[in-house]
Amino acid sequence: MNKEAITRETQIIDLLLDGQPVTIIKEGKFWVAEKPIQGITADLVSAVAKNIALRFRI
Secondary structure (H helix, E strand, O other): OOOOOOOOOOOEEEEEEOOEEEEEEEEOOEEEEOOOEOOEOHHHHHHHHHHHHHHHOO
């Protein structure tokens, strides 16, 4: 859902998971959800963020 291209400098990524908008932010080396969302675990957010990071080499 990001309007800009995802690069190494990207610190915030907007996603749509299970029909719910989720914003993940980079904290150091890790990506975390900006706020907890019912039905979406931190492990799922972490797994999705890792895949995005690998795909876009960020």
